[in-house]
Amino acid sequence: MTTQIITIDGPVASGKGTIANLVAQELGWRYLDSGALYRLVALSAKENSVAVEDEIQLAKLAAELPVEFLEGEIYLYYQLVTNKIRAEEIGLIASQIAMHPKVRTALLERQKEFAKEANLVADGRDMGSVVFPEAQLKVYLTASAEERAKRRVKQLGLAIDSPEYQKIYQDILARDERDKNRTVAPLKPAQGAKILDSSTLSIEETVKKIIKWYQELVN
Ligand code: C5P
Numbered sequence: 001m002t003t004q005i006i007t008i009d010g011p012v013a014s015g016k017g018t019i020a021n022l023v024a025q026e027l028g029w030r031y032l033d034s035g036a037l038y039r040l041v042a043l044s045a046k047e048n049s050v051a052v053e054d055e056i057q058l059a060k061l062a063a064e065l066p067v068e069f070l071e072g073e074i075y076l077y078y079q080l081v082t083n084k085i086r087a088e089e090i091g092l093i094a095s096q097i098a099m100h101p102k103v104r105t106a107l108l109e110r111q112k113e114f115a116k117e118a119n120l121v122a123d124g125r126d127m128g129s130v131v132f133p134e135a136q137l138k139v140y141l142t143a144s145a146e147e148r149a150k151r152r153v154k155q156l157g158l159a160i161d162s163p164e165y166q167k168i169y170q171d172i173l174a175r176d177e178r179d180k181n182r183t184v185a186p187l188k189p190a191q192g193a194k195i196l197d198s199s200t201l202s203i204e205e206t207v208k209k210i211i212k213w214y215q216e217l218v219n
Contacts (some may be wrong), residue, residue, distance in 0.1 A: 001114070003115050003117070003118060003119050003120060003138075004029070004119040004120075004136055004218075005115055005119070005120050005121075005132045005134065005135035005136060006023060006029075006120070006121045006122075006124065006135060006136065006137045006139070006210065006214055007022075007024070007042075007101070007121075007122050007123070007124075007128035007131075007132050007135045007137070007138045007139065007190070007193075008020045008121065008122070008123040008124055008127065008139045008141050008210070009123070009124055009126065009127050009128050009129070009138070009139070009140055009141070009142035009187070009189070009190065009193070010139075010187075011142060011144050011148070011172075011175075011176050011179065011187060012095075012124075012148065012172055012175045012176065012179070013073060013093070013143075013148035013151055013152045014141045014142050014143050014198065015141065015143065015148075015150070015174055015198055015206070016123040016124075016147060016149065017033055017035070017123060017140050017205065018123070018203060019123075019141060019203065019206050019207055019210065020033070020123035021033075021196075022207045023086065023121050023207055023210050023211060024120075024121040026207065026211060027117065027119070027211070027214075028117075029119040029120055029121050030118040030119065030120045030121070031121050031122075031123075032114040032115075032120055032121070032122040032123070032124075032127075033069075033109060033124075034107075034111055034122060034123065034124030034125075034127060035094070035123070036074055037062075037065075037067070037107050037110065038074035038094040038095075038097065038098050038103075038113065039059060039085035039086075039090050039091065039094045040065055040067055040074070040076050040085060040098055040099055041062045041065060041092045041094070041107070042080070042085075042093035042094040042097055043062060043076065043081060043084060043085050043090050043104060044065060044076065044092075045057075045058055045097060046063050046090070046093060047094065047206075048061070049091060049122075052093060052096040052097055053145075055100040055101075055102050055103065056062055056102065057104045058100060058102070058103050059098050059102035059103050059105070059173075060093070060101065062103050062106035062107050062110075066078070067177075069085045070100040071097045071209075076202060088168075088171060090143045091175070092171065092175070095175050095178050095179060095180070098179075098182070098218070099123075099178070099184065100184075101184045104126075104130075104184055108130075109120050111127075111131045112131065112212065113128065113162070114133075115132060122135075124181075125179055125185065125187045125213060126185040126190075126192050127191055128140070128189075128190030128192075129190035129191070131191075133176075133190070134216060135141055136214065136217055137182070137194070137210070137217055138189075138190045138192055138193040138194065138211055139193060139194050139210055139213070140189035140190070140193040140195045141195055141196050141206070142195065142196070142197050142198070143199040144199050145169065145172050145173055145176065145216060146169070147199045148190070149165060149168050149169035149172050149197075150165075152168050153168055153173070154167050156168075156192070158162055163207075186201060186212045194213060196209060196210070
């Protein structure tokens with residue numbers, strides 16, 4: 001059976017995680033949060049004192065990482081790490097280690113496994129361009145850097161005018177820069193991707209739009 005795949009790529013804090021998860025729920029499909037895999041390698045590297053420059057050791061970690069995704073929770077070495085990997089520090093380490101080709105190759109097969117037996121909604125940076133180029137629908141979800149920083153601040157329960165806003169905004173710009181300019185799998189819309197700017201759309205509107213696009217494509 002050919003499995004159906006929808007990919008949702010986009011910059012940091014574009015809301016792709018929330019949107020992809022909801023699209024998967026609505027369709028009754030499996031969900032792959034590929035960023036979580038990079039974050040898990042980052043957490044493991046930090047805890048095992050592996051340097052962000054050590055490509056060989058990082059690739060080894062990535063290939064062997066004992067990870068489990070169970071009912072919305074993520075486990076690493078049987079420990080619950082769902083919240084731990086969301087820390088800004090882990091995100092920054094993840095974006096540094098994601099620049100290594102050997103780390104990306106080590107994670108490639110692990111990601112492809114997710115679509116072997118079930119229809120899949122996958123979110124990340126290169127889901128449509130590298131990992132699942134055969135996907136029926138490819139979406140590039142974006143929003144302005146200011147809007148994304150505001151969403152992240154809100155998510156952390158902080159006020160928009162809090163001193164943390166500037167730091168989060170600068171971190172988002174730095175991470176965009178790194179994701180877009182790396183030589184391997186840079187962040188850019190996949191060939192044939194539909195661009196969706198969610199700056200002025202609600203979560204519900206964004207989910208509806210993606211499902212409508214998919215239905216138009218397959219009907
Ligand atoms: O999406 P999230 O912020 O969880 O991803 C963490 C980091 O992992 C990103 O900044 C990006 O550098 C990297 N990543 C990637 N390719 C993916 C998913 C994430 O390079 N498919």
